[in-house]
Amino acid sequence: MNEIAFKDLSRPVDRYQWLKHKANWIRLSAMTMTNHAQLGHTGGDLSCADILSVLYLGGILRVDTSQPRWPQRTGSSFPRGIVREPSIPRSLPRVSFLSNN
Numbered sequence: 001m002n003e004i005a006f007k008d009l010s011r012p013v014d015r016y017q018w019l020k021h022k023a024n025w026i027r028l029s030a031m032t033m034t035n036h037a038q039l040g041h042t043g044g045d046l047s048c049a050d051i052l053s054v055l056y057l058g059g060i061l062r063v064d065t066s067q068p069r070w071p072q073r074t075g076s077s078f079p080r081g082i083v084r085e086p087s088i089p090r091s092l093p094r095v096s097f098l099s100n101n
Helices: 012-037 043-057 087-095
Strands: none
Touching: 012 043
């Protein structure tokens, strides 16, 4: 079954629900990673999941996964503590920068 893409949704309520679902997936994935590692804390993961889903999956940041060094891409910068949280690498497979493995 193919997943519906954000860009294919026209109603704002559908886009909101889609992004909410993706943010919850990021949270669940980060919690799973933390649990399997048996270390870390999840505060940053839980708080930045909504931001990551909107930026990376909602089309706010311009990215082209086939061209990682694309000059027109939108740059992003996160505070040092947030970058260490598992939520960022867990959101990137959804935009095809990393594999789920």
